[in-house]
Amino acid sequence: MIATLFLMIMSLYGIGAFTSLLFRKNKEVATIYGNFFAIAASVLGIILGGEILLTQTVLTGTFPTSLPLFSLTFRLDSLSAYFLLIISTVALASSTYGVGYMRHYFSKYNVGVFGFFYNLFLLSMVLVVTANNAFYFLSVWEIMSLSSLFLVLFEYHNGETLKAGIVYFVMTHVGTACIVAACLLLYGATGSFDFSTIARLSSHIPDAIKAAVFVLALIGFGTKAGIIPLHIWLPKAHSAAPSHVSALMSGVMIKLGIFMMFRFFIEILGQGPFWWGAIILAIGAISSVLGVLYALSEHDIKRLLAYHSIENIGIILLGLGSSMIFLSLHLPALALLAACAGLFHTFNHAIFKSLLFMGAGSVIHATHTRNIEEYGGLIKHMPYTALFFLIGSIAISGLPPFNGFASEWVTFQSLFAGISLLDVAGKTLFLFAAGSLALTGGLAAACFVKAFGITFLARPRSHESEKAKESSLWMIVPLGFLSLLTIIFGLGAGWIIEGLKQILLSVGNFGVAFSSSSTSPMTIVAQNGFAQLNMPIVFLSMVVSILVVYFFTRVISAKQKVARGATWDCGYIGLEGHMEITATAFSRTLIMIFKGLFQPSQQHQVEYIDADIRYLKKSHAVNIATENLYEKYFYTPLQIITEGISRKVKVIQGGNLNEYLLYIFIAIIGLLVWMRYF
Amino acid sequence: MILIILKFILLPLLSPLMVGIVRKVKALMQNRQGARIYQPYFDLWKLFHKDEVISPDASWIFFATPYILFGLSILVLVAVPVFGSVESLIPFSDFLVVIYMVAAATFFLALSGIDVGSAFGGFGSSREMTLAALTEGVLLFALLPVALLTHTTNLALMATYAANLPVTSYFAVITAFLGYIIAMFSETGRIPFDNPATHLELTMIHEAMILEYSGKRLALIEWASANKLLFFALLGVNMFFPKGLTQAGDPMALLSAFGISVFKTILLLVVIAVAESSVAKFRLFRLPDILLTGFILGIIAILVAVI
Numbered sequence: 001m002i003a004t005l006f007l008m009i010m011s012l013y014g015i016g017a018f019t020s021l022l023f024r025k026n027k028e029v030a031t032i033y034g035n036f037f038a039i040a041a042s043v044l045g046i047i048l049g050g051e052i053l054l055t056q057t058v059l060t061g062t063f064p065t066s067l068p069l070f071s072l073t074f075r076l077d078s079l080s081a082y083f084l085l086i087i088s089t090v091a092l093a094s095s096t097y098g099v100g101y102m103r104h105y106f107s108k109y110n111v112g113v114f115g116f117f118y119n120l121f122l123l124s125m126v127l128v129v130t131a132n133n134a135f136y137f138l139s140v141w142e143i144m145s146l147s148s149l150f151l152v153l154f155e156y157h158n159g160e161t162l163k164a165g166i167v168y169f170v171m172t173h174v175g176t177a178c179i180v181a182a183c184l185l186l187y188g189a190t191g192s193f194d195f196s197t198i199a200r201l202s203s204h205i206p207d208a209i210k211a212a213v214f215v216l217a218l219i220g221f222g223t224k225a226g227i228i229p230l231h232i233w234l235p236k237a238h239s240a241a242p243s244h245v246s247a248l249m250s251g252v253m254i255k256l257g258i259f260m261m262f263r264f265f266i267e268i269l270g271q272g273p274f275w276w277g278a279i280i281l282a283i284g285a286i287s288s289v290l291g292v293l294y295a296l297s298e299h300d301i302k303r304l305l306a307y308h309s310i311e312n313i314g315i316i317l318l319g320l321g322s323s324m325i326f327l328s329l330h331l332p333a334l335a336l337l338a339a340c341a342g343l344f345h346t347f348n349h350a351i352f353k354s355l356l357f358m359g360a361g362s363v364i365h366a367t368h369t370r371n372i373e374e375y376g377g378l379i380k381h382m383p384y385t386a387l388f389f390l391i392g393s394i395a396i397s398g399l400p401p402f403n404g405f406a407s408e409w410v411t412f413q414s415l416f417a418g419i420s421l422l423d424v425a426g427k428t429l430f431l432f433a434a435g436s437l438a439l440t441g442g443l444a445a446a447c448f449v450k451a452f453g454i455t456f457l458a459r460p461r462s463h464e465s466e467k468a469k470e471s472s473l474w475m476i477v478p479l480g481f482l483s484l485l486t487i488i489f490g491l492g493a494g495w496i497i498e499g500l501k502q503i504l505l506s507v508g509n510f511g512v513a514f515s516s517s518s519t520s521p522m523t524i525v526a527q528n529g530f531a532q533l534n535m536p537i538v539f540l541s542m543v544v545s546i547l548v549v550y551f552f553t554r555v556i557s558a559k560q561k562v563a564r565g566a567t568w569d570c571g572y573i574g575l576e577g578h579m580e581i582t583a584t585a586f587s588r589t590l591i592m593i594f595k596g597l598f599q600p601s602q603q604h605q606v607e608y609i610d611a612d613i614r615y616l617k618k619s620h621a622v623n624i625a626t627e628n629l630y631e632k633y634f635y636t637p638l639q640i641i642t643e644g645i646s647r648k649v650k651v652i653q654g655g656n657l658n659e660y661l662l663y664i665f666i667a668i669i670g671l672l673v674w675m676r677y678f
Numbered sequence: 679m680i681l682i683i684l685k686f687i688l689l690p691l692l693s694p695l696m697v698g699i700v701r702k703v704k705a706l707m708q709n710r711q712g713a714r715i716y717q718p719y720f721d722l723w724k725l726f727h728k729d730e731v732i733s734p735d736a737s738w739i740f741f742a743t744p745y746i747l748f749g750l751s752i753l754v755l756v757a758v759p760v761f762g763s764v765e766s767l768i769p770f771s772d773f774l775v776v777i778y779m780v781a782a783a784t785f786f787l788a789l790s791g792i793d794v795g796s797a798f799g800g801f802g803s804s805r806e807m808t809l810a811a812l813t814e815g816v817l818l819f820a821l822l823p824v825a826l827l828t829h830t831t832n833l834a835l836m837a838t839y840a841a842n843l844p845v846t847s848y849f850a851v852i853t854a855f856l857g858y859i860i861a862m863f864s865e866t867g868r869i870p871f872d873n874p875a876t877h878l879e880l881t882m883i884h885e886a887m888i889l890e891y892s893g894k895r896l897a898l899i900e901w902a903s904a905n906k907l908l909f910f911a912l913l914g915v916n917m918f919f920p921k922g923l924t925q926a927g928d929p930m931a932l933l934s935a936f937g938i939s940v941f942k943t944i945l946l947l948v949v950i951a952v953a954e955s956s957v958a959k960f961r962l963f964r965l966p967d968i969l970l971t972g973f974i975l976g977i978i979a980i981l982v983a984v985i
Binding site (some may be wrong): 036211215251377378386394397399400409412413419424427428435441442443445446448450452453454456458459530534541542545546547548553556557560561562563565567575577579580585587588590593633 | 726729735774792793807819825829830895963981
């Protein structure tokens with residue numbers, strides 16, 4: 001039954017891909033085929049994931065191939081099933097959304113080809129979480145990277161998009177190269193490409209090899225996850241792709257980097273030394289704070305959201321890193337809680353980030369621009385989109401009562417445990433991480449006041465925003481679905497954490513099985529009663545309290561009337577859109593406070609009514625720009641060095657046949673010498 | 679449950695009095711007679727019975743924010759211990775929950791500042807969120823040492839256990855308290871961060887956001903600010919100076935514990951009013967320096983507490 005479901009999912013995505021390609025001449029039909037099969041497959045994916053999680057079964061199997069080493073072994077255990085759920089949930093929402101969203105591409109681009117790569121992308125993600133053989137894994141990982149690359153390149157008339165695609169292409173392959181190297185090292189040490197076999201033999205792998213695999217895998221999967229400083233592709237690629245693809249990339253694809261980190265660092269390599277966890281924790285702290293700071297300085301709504309993905313990947317890594325540290329110090333109970341925090345935030349972020357990206361997509365659909373400065377007042381024209389975007393904003397800012405708060409709370413608790421239990425070095429590290437998380441939460445709230453406030457509130461700042469229309473039901477319903485999930489995951493946090501504990505225990509390496517806590521699963525308990533959180537009560541008390549206040553006010557001021565009168569403007573009549581605060585102005589204070597990190601530059605352009613007298617200004621424009629320090633100080637020098645070396649190496653490529661024969665001869669001699677003496 | 683309902687009704691009734699006391703002390707410091715300490719009650723009564731004028735630009739966020747703000751401000755008040763260990767049963771009495779509820783209220787207030795589309799409101803929101811973002815960490819790190827010393831994050835238990843801490847941990851507690859005071863000044867909009875009495879566009883933060891409110895909604899917001907002041911004062915005295923909280927459950931003990939809490943709170947507010955009268959308001963860009971000081975005080979307190 002389970003195996004049939006799995007095969008059905010794969011074939012549905014396959015059918016979706018090819019029918020969409022087949023009917024590419026008819027855009028309506030191609031869109032419907034491309035999305036309909038994806039919807040069906042993702043519903044089945046949710047059923048399959050739920051089924052495996054509930055029954056705790058592990059599905060393994062091999063497709064027959066004639067090639068040695070390259071065996072198509074797949075394995076669906078509960079961790080894979082959890083990520084299958086994440087993929088399928090977001091895929092369900094984004095495919096439904098796509099039916100409405102793809103419409104505005106009909107006149108310009110080939111929607112059928114898009115449907116092909118879209119389904120291929122979804123299929124490859126499902127295969128990535130189920131692959132159990134390094135070769136097979138690398139192939140589907142590559143298919144995932146390439147299919148998403150073509151989705152990023154979809155709006156190819158735009159020069160920016162092409163640039164983003166090239167950066168994405170290069171970065172993703174640097175990452176893949178590192179993963180290939182890591183897999184080859186593992187093969188060298190264990191003689192197998194099979195992940196299960198490698199995991200079984202991992203205690204025999206020498207420490208030096210393990211360390212090398214750790215570093216390579218961290219770079220490889222970290223590039224996909226978008227950790228700082230390997231993140232430069234992420235804001236470019238995610239903003240270039242169509243919005244529901246951005247939702248999939250930001251919500252799901254980068255999480256597969258996290259998934260593989262869990263697989264490699266916790267399951268396959270087993271318990272590592274302290275410094276592994278310490279590095280991941282530090283990267284998490286840095287990525288979270290810098291991610292949110294860069295998001296603050298953005299006023300392209302999709303780039304802003306993309307930077308928030310980096311921030312949230314950082315928060316997830318805080319959970320993973322502290323889990324690895326606790327494992328290395330033989331504190332399995334704490335390690336379990338911290339890993340739960342990471343996994344829980346992974347799903348939460350997938351939900352609210354795809355919600356926000358699709359919400360942003362609806363806004364872009366209505367206003368035809370990604371620039372926040374041209375929005376404003378959209379809440380009146382797009383009330384549903386605004387409400388759902390607000391729910392997403394509250395969740396991502398980590399405010400109660402939604403799911404973002406619950407997972408950040410658990411992350412905080414595992415960091416507190418580290419502060420109270422470890423040695424001085426460990427305490428300082430965890431303190432640094434906790435400080436970063438606190439700062440991140442505050443800055444994220446500031447950033448989403450900006451994102452939501454400037455986009456949806458006040459008066460329209462451009463003609464486009466004035467005549468914006470609410471998007472079609474195809475686009476609203478998925479947003480509502482994801483908002484509902486945001487609330488449900490907040491309320492059900494206790495149950496989900498319990499479930500995650502079961503998943504992680506089955507994955508192993510958390511040693512002892514423990515008795516589940518005595519309290520009801522409604523409450524999340526950290527560190528034997530150090531802290532407790534009961535999300536349903538928090539939710540309920542907030543609702544009740546606000547309602548009580550409302551009715552109390554109704555009673556007291558029953559007779560008072562509400563009149564509508566223009567906003568006070570010091571006596572000036574006729575406030576206009578451009579007199580409101582802008583996104584740049586909103587975040588300017590914070591950018592100036594952190595100017596060491598941003599190195600902002602200001603340019604004034606003043607036009608005078610009379611250029612000689614320079615007294616009355618006609619217009620005054622201020623440009624505040626921030627440098628991309630990574631490109632300036634790291635990637636550009638790296639590129640120059642690489643080019644320099646290539647130029648030097650070019651000398652040996654003479655084009656003379658005798659020369660090449662000489663090289664082959666020298667290589668053979670060298671190899672013989674190597675074989676003889678080493 | 680009875681206790682929760684009692685606190686839910688009682689504490690908000692008390693909070694305008696605290697604002698009145700602070701104003702009176704500040705007036706006396708400035709050689710003025712000042713209004714009666716009951717004046718805030720009359721102000722609220724008056725506002726509740728006035729009609730409202732609301733900008734046509736306002737959306738439902740502007741309409742709903744006062745209720746959300748006031749609702750959350752009562753909830754955090756209920757979560758603070760004023761009696762003693764009996765309150766540990768209040769299910770949301772966790773210090774992270776309380777901090778983030780305060781943050782949620784600020785989030786909505788800042789949104790409503792942008793909502794009416796005046797430049798004042800927008801800049802007020804921008805400044806408020808800037809300060810709130812930086813203050814959150816200070817507040818968390820000021821309360822964390824107490825949590826680590828008492829091995830719980832339940833506010834009521836933190837307070838009751840903190841009463842029995844050995845003398846050796848006093849240094850950590852006092853250092854943390856200094857950090858807390860900084861966070862409190864920032865969160866409640868006191869000088870040197872913000873001046874609650876000003877309407878000068880260059881300096882105001884909180885007042886700029888609520889400029890468009892009138893009538894009952896203004897009353898709710900003013901009252902919520904009073905609640906927030908009482909919340910921070912109560913939390914401050916009972917977390918760092920928990921003497922007087924009871925572990926018993928009988929009504930007399932609870933009543934006296936409540937009386938002592940209120941007395942300590944008034945004492946702290948008088949000190950705050952005096953402190954506020956003796957400093958000038960800082961430039962906005964100097965404020966991160968103070969907050970950083972608070973943050974570092976918190977780090978010192980935590981390291982002293984756990985090592």
